[in-house]
Amino acid sequence: KNQVEQSPQSLIILEGKNCTLQCNYTVSPFSNLRWYKQDTGRGPVSLTIMTFSENTKSNGRYTATLDADTKQSSLHITASQLSDSASYICVVTDRGSTLGRLYFGRGTQLTVWP
Amino acid sequence: EADIYQTPRYLVIGTGKKITLECSQTMGHDKMYWYQQDPGMELHLIHYSYGVNSTEKGDLSSESTVSRIRTEHFPLTLESARPSHTSQYLCASSGTDYSNQPQHFGDGTRLSIL
Numbered sequence: 001k002n003q004v005e006q007s008p009q010s011l012i013i014l015e016g017k018n019c020t021l022q023c024n025y026t027v028s029p030f031s032n033l034r035w036y037k038q039d040t041g042r043g044p045v046s047l048t049i050m051t052f053s054e055n056t057k058s059n060g061r062y063t064a065t066l067d068a069d070t071k072q073s074s075l076h077i078t079a080s081q082l083s084d085s086a087s088y089i090c091v092v093t094d095r096g097s098t099l100g101r102l103y104f105g106r107g108t109q110l111t112v113w114p
Numbered sequence: 115e116a117d118i119y120q121t122p123r124y125l126v127i128g129t130g131k132k133i134t135l136e137c138s139q140t141m142g143h144d145k146m147y148w149y150q151q152d153p154g155m156e157l158h159l160i161h162y163s164y165g166v167n168s169t170e171k172g173d174l175s176s177e178s179t180v181s182r183i184r185t186e187h188f189p190l191t192l193e194s195a196r197p198s199h200t201s202q203y204l205c206a207s208s209g210t211d212y213s214n215q216p217q218h219f220g221d222g223t224r225l226s227i228l
Contacts (some may be wrong), residue, residue, distance in 0.1 A: 041224075089156075
C-alpha cells in the first residue's frame with residue numbers, strides 16, 4: 001500500500017534553533033517528492049521538489065534531502081524564526097499515472113517559541 | 115504570491131442549502147484541482163480538470179460536482195449541504211511542469227454546515 005508517514009506529528013522549538021522533520025514513504029514507482037509549508041488558515045506553499053536523481057535541495061533556510069534507496073526524506077530548518085511556525089507536508093508522486101497520483105502525509109506541526 | 119483565489123474564505127450555512135465554492139486563477143494553468151482537508155489529516159483529491167470541459171472525480175468520494183467552462187474558473191457545487199460536508203476545501207492549479215503536481219494552492223474555504 002502506498003503511504004507517506006511523517007514524524008514527529010508535532011514539534012516545539014525555540015527561536016534560533018535548528019530542527020529536522022522526517023518523511024518516510026512506500027510509494028512506488030517513485031516520481032518526485034515535494035515539501036510544502038502550510039500556515040494556519042492558508043493554502044500550502046511549495047518549498048522544494050526533488051526527483052529520483054536529486055538528494056539535496058535548498059531553499060533559503062530550508063534544506064531537503066532525499067534517499068531514494070531507503071525511501072526517506074528530511075526537511076532541515078536552520079536558525080528557526082517565529083514565522084516558521086506552520087504545518088510541513090510531505091507529498092510523494094508516483095510515476096506512470098497520467099495525473100501523477102499524489103500521496104500526502106499528515107504533516108508535522110512546528111511551533112517556534114520566542 | 116500565487117494568483118489563485120478562493121471565495122468565500124469562510125461559510126456557515128444550514129443543512130439542505132445549495133453551495134458554490136469559487137476558485138479562480140490568473141496564471142493560465144490548464145490543470146486545476148479540488149482537495150478536502152480535515153484538521154490534522156492529509157489532503158484528499160475530490161475533483162480535477164485538465165482543461166476546459168474536462169473534469170474527473172478524484173480519490174475521495176464526494177457528493178460535490180465541478181465545472182470547467184473557462185480556463186481560469188473551477189467552481190465546486192454542493193446541491194444539498196449536510197453536516198458531513200463540514201471541512202476545508204482547497205483549490206489548486208498547475209502549469210506544464212513535469213509532475214502534474216499542483217503548484218499553487220488557494221487559501222481555502224472553511225465550510226461549516228449546521
